[in-house]
Amino acid sequence: MSWWNSILVVDDDLDLLRAYQEALQLDGHTVVLARDGNEALRLLKQGLRPALILLDLKMPRMDAWEFRARQRADPALASIPVIVLYALAVGARSMNALGVEGFLQKPVDLDVLLLAVAPYMARGGWDVHPQ
Numbered sequence: 001m002s003w004w005n006s007i008l009v010v011d012d013d014l015d016l017l018r019a020y021q022e023a024l025q026l027d028g029h030t031v032v033l034a035r036d037g038n039e040a041l042r043l044l045k046q047g048l049r050p051a052l053i054l055l056d057l058k059m060p061r062m063d064a065w066e067f068r069a070r071q072r073a074d075p076a077l078a079s080i081p082v083i084v085l086y087a088l089a090v091g092a093r094s095m096n097a098l099g100v101e102g103f104l105q106k107p108v109d110l111d112v113l114l115l116a117v118a119p120y121m122a123r124g125g126w127d128v129h130p131q
Contacts, residue, residue: 006030007117008048010040010067011056011085016106020054023110029121037062041070044077052120054113055100057086068098081120 007029009020014035021031032048034040036059053071057064064084071077084098087106095103104116 005121006032006048006050007052007054007121008032008034008040008043008050009054010034010037010059011054012036012059013056016056019110020108020113023113024117027114029117036060037064037067037070040067044071044074044080050080052117053080053082054104054117055082055084057084057090058088064098065094068100072099083116 007024009017009024009031010033011017011020012035017033017035021033024031032043032050034043037055038061040053040055041062055064055067068082071080071082082098082100083102083104084095084100085104085106085108086095101120102116104113
């Protein structure tokens with residue numbers, strides 16, 4: 001399962017997952033969904049290599065901080081870019097500790113979402129990541 005030019009969307013809110021999926025697919029992107037960080041890591045360990053991960057900040061079982069710690073600890077996954085989706089106000093220091101490419105505040109305007117993912121998809125997907 002490589003899906004080199006896909007977007008992995010990780011969020012515990014099923015309605016939001018479906019909205020992101022619909023908007024991204026209408027824009028021509030392949031989308032893979034995960035309901036939490038555990039499921040996302042399982043997909044990545046199985047070989048999924050998305051061009052970008054859209055990651056909800058607060059989720060049950062595994063939040064964005066734990067996910068990022070595990071992702072960054074794995075050399076095969078560390079270079080996959082991440083944009084965090086957040087609804088709650090969290091301190092800047094805590095957010096910056098995630099070491100991600102960007103942040104989008106919920107509710108995310110779908111046009112803003114599409115603009116945010118475009119540079120990562122234009123790069124050619126997994127080709128920009130070392131194997």
